[in-house]
Amino acid sequence: IQLTQSPSFLSASVGDRVTITCRASQGISSYLAWYQQKPGKAPKLLIYAASSLQNGVPSRFSGSGSGTEFTLTISSLQPEDFATYYCEQVKSFPLTFGGGTKVEI
């Protein structure tokens, strides 16, 4: 299952509402996770099951979608949110990641 993220790069300002899209090559129900990765650090799970917020993740992050189209939304971008975001499908093996979306200032 291929995952296509868009955009690949996104320039935004603090306070902006940001939306990242992840499209699957076939239906994956809600078996999708979102991760945030900062330079030199391991990825951090933000959202699982397409829309469930991982413990400790700020509520400005939200996920939606099912089937083949999913979105990650940051309602009000904060300085610490500048990072690269990845989606991952966990519906079937091999597990696959999207190509990433880099959110820049």
Place this chain on the structure above:
Amino acid sequence: QITLKESGPALVKPTQTLTLTCSFSGFSITATGAGVGWIRQPPGEALEWLALIYWDDDKRYSPSLKNRLTISKDTSKNQVVLTMTNVDPVDTATYYCAHSGVSGHDFWGQGTLVTVSS
């Protein structure tokens, strides 16, 4: 508190076998549903899933690397080991292990950079 940490050589020569160890705490690999996976990331590139082993010893591999990968667990040591045979410079990457469940990878190690070069 779940923690994981990868260990292994920083430099490997082409054609050699790479062995990486994931040492973990805070969960039991024998608990129903538990899994540990390996993911890698070449410099400046995206994440790539490699392999996963479950509590019941079910093993899953990336088809593109299946012939070169072996994943195993040592429950007495709380470790999961990944071996990759016949490494090539394109295998240069940061290798992560992660606690894996049906919802994704919720806890990750810090990663270990492996360079393949003669």
